[in-house]
Structure formats: C-alpha cells, structure tokens
Amino acid sequence: MIAFAVCSVLCLLGLSLAAIGMRDIRAASAIVYGASGVLCAGLVVVGLRVLATQADAESMRVPVGLPWLGAHLQIDALAAVFLVLLGTGGAAASLYAIGYGRHEHAPLRVLPFYPGFLGAMTLVVLAADAFTFLLSWEVMSLLSWAMVLTHHREEETRSAAYLYLVMASLGTMMLLLAFGLMAGAAGGYEFAAMREAERSPGVAALVLGLMMVGAGSKAGLVPLHVWLPVAHPAAPSHVSALMSGVMTKVAVYGFVRVAFDLLDPVVWWMSVPVIVAGAGTAVMGILFANVDADAKRILAYSTIENIGVIFAALGLALAFRANGMDVLAALALTAGLIHAMNHMLFKSLLFMVAGAVLTATGRQDLDALGGLIHRMPKTALLALVGVTAIAALPPLNGFVSEWLLFQAVLQSPNLTQPGLQFLVPAAGGLLALAAALAAACFVRFFGVIFLGRPRTNMARDAAETDRWSLAAMAGLALLCVLAGVVPGLLIDLIAPAIDLVLGARMPAQADNAWFTLVPVAEVQSSYSGFLVMVFVAISGGAAAAAVYRFSSRRTRRAPAWDCGFPDADPITQYGAGSFAQPIRRVMAPMIAARETVIMPPPGDMGPARHSVVTEDLAWTRLYLPLSALVGLAATRLNALQFLTIRRYLALVFASLILLLTGLTIWN
Incomplete structure (x- = not known):
C-alpha cells in the first residue's frame, strides 16, 4: 500500500511538471484534472483497504532529503483516515474542475500547481519524520499560495495572497520549533524516536501550544x-473547495498526530486552551458568516466555525484521556474526525455550488442574485442538500458528528477536575449557539441566492451549469446523505485510527438494528438517521398529498404586498442585509458592528443613507498594531546595513557567545 501511495504522489508531482509545457489549454485541463482525479481515487482505495483490513503500519525510507536522515514515509490507520478524506475531496474537485476549468480566465496559472498541491498534501499525511513533514507542508503552502494568486491583476487578490504567505510562514516556523523541541538535543527527527522520548509537562505544554499556533494558523x-x-474567495472555486475542505484537515491531521501520537499523554489543564479556542472559534466564525454578503466569503467564515467544532472535540478528547477515560476520549475524538470528514463533503459541495453560480451569473454577492431555483434547478437541489447538511439538520451527516460531540459534552460530569466540569458545559453552550447561528446563516444563504425573484439581469439570464460540475456535486451530495443515514459504517471504518492513538474505540455500530447509532449506552442515547429519513419522507409526502388533495385548485395571483404598497421591484425583497440585521444588532459588541443612518430633515432633497460596517477585532486590535510595530523595528534596524567591519565582527562574536550559552543551558 505504501508503495502505491508513493507512486501516486510521484505521478501527481510529475503531472505538475508536465503541465508546464502544455499549450492546448482544453486538452491540458482534461488531462491534468482527469489524471488527478484518478490518482486521488487510488488514494481513497489505499486508505479504505488499510482501514478495512486493519493492517499494520507500512513504512518506507526514500534516500532523498537530509544525507543522514532520508525521507521516512508511513501509512498507519490514522494516516489512512486522512488519505480517504484527501482522496475523496481531491477526486471530487478534479471532476468538477474538468467543467469549471473551461470558464477559468487563466487556466495555465492553475494547472501546473494543482496536482502538485494534491501530492504535497498527501506527503504531509505520509511523512514519518519532521524534515519530510515540514518540507511537504511548505510545498503545500507555496503551491496553494500560487493558486490563490491566479487572478493577480486584482489588488484584493494580491493582498490576500500576501497575507496568506505571511501567515503560512508563521505557521511553519511554529511547527519547526515544535518538532525541534520533540526531537530534543539528541536530534531524533523520526516520529518513532519522538514517541519514545521523555518530556517534562512544561515541554509537552509548550509543544502543544506551538502546534496550536502552527496547525491552527493553517486550519483557521x-x-x-x-x-x-x-484567500479562499480569491482562489478559483475548485481550489477554494480543496483549501477549505481538504487543506484545513491536513492541518487538523498534523495536530492530531502530535497531540495524540507523538506526545506523551498530556496533563488535563493542557486541554483547556484547545477547548476554549475551539468553542470561541466556532462562535466567532459563524457570526461573521451571518453578517457577510459575499457567497464565498460566507463559506470561508463557516469553515472557521467548523474548524472550531473540530478543535473543541479534540480538546475534549485530550481532557478525557488525561483522566484515564479512554472510551469517552474515543467518543470525542471520533466526533472530531467524523466532523472533519463531513465538513470536507458539504463544504466542498457548497464551494462548487458557489462556483457554478459565479460561472452562470458572474456575481458572488448575495444581493445580486435571487430566483436561481428556476434557472438552475439541479444546482439548487444539490445546494439544498449541502445547506441542510452544514446546518446540522437530520438526517444528513452534519447532524451526526455534532450530535456525537454533544454526547461527549454530556459526559463531562464524569471528569474529576471542577474547572473542566464548569468549562466543558460552557463550551457546549457556545457550540449549541454556533449550531443555531449556522442554521440561520444557511437559510439566508440558500434563500437569497435561489428563492424569490432575480435582483439583476445576470441572475435572470443564468443557465444551468455543465455536466461535469453537476456530477461532482451530485457525488458529494450523495455521500452527505449516506454518511447521515448509515453513520455507523463510517464510525466503524475509522475505529482502527482511534484505537491506534488511544488504545480504545467506540462500540461497534454495524450490527445495530435500523442503522441505529449508540455512542455510549442504548438506555442513555441512540439515534437512527435511517428512521429519521423514513419519518421525514412519510410525513412530508403525506403533508404534500393532503395540501394537493384538499386545497383550492384555482390559481390566484395578486401584486406582492410591500407595507401597503404593491411594488414589483425585486429590490423590495428581503436581502442579505435584511436577514442579518437582527443578529448583527444583538451581537454587535462581538463583531464591532456599527450602523450609520443619515436622514435629511423635512425640505432637504438630499438622499437618505444607511451604512453598516463590521470589524474583525483580531485584525484591527492585533495584526494592524503588530504590523506597525514590525515596520517601526525594521526602520530602526535599517541602520545595521551601514556598520563598519569591526562592528559587524563584534555582532558575529556576540551572536556566537549567545548561541553557545543557549546550547550549554539546553544540555
């Protein structure tokens, strides 16, 4: 299996090099995206086989990289889970790109980087030493940065790419420090050596903090x-689907690999920052999604929310593990990994929907759309599946993983530390708030885009998207339904990965009647997505039949009612801002929302104006002052360029003394 996976990576990297010399754009797109999809499907097969057979880890050493180290690669159950995730997302995005790529204005700015990006992400998952992991991570970052910069002539795109590059560099630096601490003075860069190393709780906490910054900066x-x-809205839609659905999960993989596999079992208080960061991220992400009006930016903010849900589950698993409650830790970790897979499915689907709408209308701002359910009925149906899943409504897959997480939260009274007994239910309340806001967000998303009347001529004249795009979206929608109706199969599939890092797993689910999910005990909690689907189908069908049978058959038409004035102008419909206003006003302190109303006095013929400004406090209160400080320091340090030789030698000597002192203290 490891040999096949490595060959797939080499083929993907080779495909990137071959794409550079291709001149026939149409043929190049079909070849590059088609071959990438086939290779990603092969990775899915590899991951499924490792998980289904519960095979032992396979290793390989490739004589490249550092002379004394080489590149160590390995497939175990944890890597196999993320290979399935990566391969599924990559195959769907590649199939979608065959059709979507025909509408891309600069396809040759994407094709050389796309397969290499997939190959680099695969190498991160396969890496079994720090050097290979970090090198693959950096290649993944640079290739995705190049694709974000596809529409480089736009100022916003250049700014987004620059910011992404800076944050990616910060993340890589933190990962480098974390792996350096785990390797220690002996320099054991192989993961096997890191597992055996002994560390003090202080060093373990520092490593965990560095991993939260390094992996968290990539995840969001x-x-x-x-x-x-x-960055996500700036990239082409199939690249956005990969970055949001897959690349953020590669970051989650890095955190899981270190926190649950390479580090010693952490002390309970180390889980607190992970839980707090996860719950806070979930709420803040979905708040900004509710008040934004750009379709792709809404989806990007929603990714932040879902990453918060995943990290909250991982933090809860660390807390249970520190207390020796391995079965409950397995429940929380299963919820986190299942949600990672579910998010890949429905978020990739929704980014593809946004790309299809952008292709058909040329617009991605919600208030320029509307009524597309009549012009793009197939896309609208698939979008409905996606928004139902991401809103965590049964019987689709988004509900399953969040329900599992809340089952773990309800077990928090079993924790022995009073701080965790208070913190975990509070975090659960924040996660419940995030789930409710997610439902509101995607009612607005679907309603403003697909329902009502077209707000612009572009929306009125839209046409259905191509067959390749529809096929990719339909495949993801089907997987969303299957993962929600028969979740037990997915839970049993990833159980070997949970067992590998925790030594415990959830009870087997495959033999439960009616595909019932029983995470703890049947008398405490159970859920059957299959029975919920049957109930929804029967009750919905019966209601529709009753309405059709007993309602009046005479069609009645009247002007739209608009506060007492019949007005057929589509601008009188509820728009994105209309839906967002109540949430924006209630949550104004958290998102620094400011509304300004200018109402001219009687007799003044000037126009009335209403403006709304929201502010990301992290950007204005943290990054902008930090950027100003860095600029000031750089200006002051510019004097170092004009020193004499004697002063340069003195600086070198002082630096050498400082390094030797640090090395002595370390030893």
Missing part, C-alpha cells in the same frame, strides 16, 4: 484566521 483558529476569509 481564531485569532489566526485572518487570511482565510480573503
């Missing part, structure tokens, strides 16, 4: 999220 944890809402 608040306040490290500032690049994500600008």
